[in-house]
Amino acid sequence: MKAGKDKVVSLHYTLSVDGEKVESSHDHGEPLWVLLGHGQLIPGLEKALEGREAGESLQARIAPADGYGERQEGLTQRVPKKYFQQAAKLKPGMTAVLALKQGGHRAVVVQKVGMTTVDVDLNHPMAGKTLNFDVTVNEVREASEEELQHGHAHPPGDAAH
Ligand SMILES: [Zn+2]
Structure with a gap:
């Protein structure tokens, strides 16, 4: 199954900025679960995941406009x-x-x-930065009705709401 709008994807990622690692899902052990097409991810990462399948790895270099926006003065x-x-x-x-x-x-x-x-x-800490993502797609599946209503993915075992 290919990733895209209304699909749920689990992925591992490492984010680097200016050659420095900022964060990685590997630090927590658990992959990140996201519902695509509902604003859970920055636009550049949504685009990079479009059409990808389980097992694929990709690198995405994302300009500020497709990331956390340009820095604004006076904030x-x-x-x-x-x-x-x-x-x-x-x-x-x-x-x-x-x-x-x-x-x-x-x-x-x-x-x-x-x-x-x-x-x-008030600028986002990553505003104005070019983001470098290393991503591995673990799983792609259809979203449930409930996930579509909530606008986010429900990781396995997360029945907290
Ligand atoms: Zn929910």
Whole structure:
């Protein structure tokens, strides 16, 4: 079966930026499960997986426009510490997770830590970067009705919701 919209794919990946490894699914042992065509992956990786089959390996070099976007200037914001998980551990240069008022979370880069507030850069940490992915496709299958309704893949044994 070929990967594409409304198919569920399990894959292992290693992401490198500027010649440095950033993250790898091999670090967790478990492959990543994704439902294609529902915004679970950055556009460049969706394109790279199109038409691939189980057992295939591929390398994808993804420009910022197909990744996390270009960096935008003027996205620095001063945020009360209460919006951060583990605010006490924040240091400049770190990536932190910010809880959004409208719900959900966002990864931001810490610029300055004050007494009660933190200055952060709201650009995604990978904005403006060319992403190099090494991907191995483990499995391609049809999505279930439930997965299509939820808009994400359900890994085996994950019945948490
Ligand atoms: Zn679900």
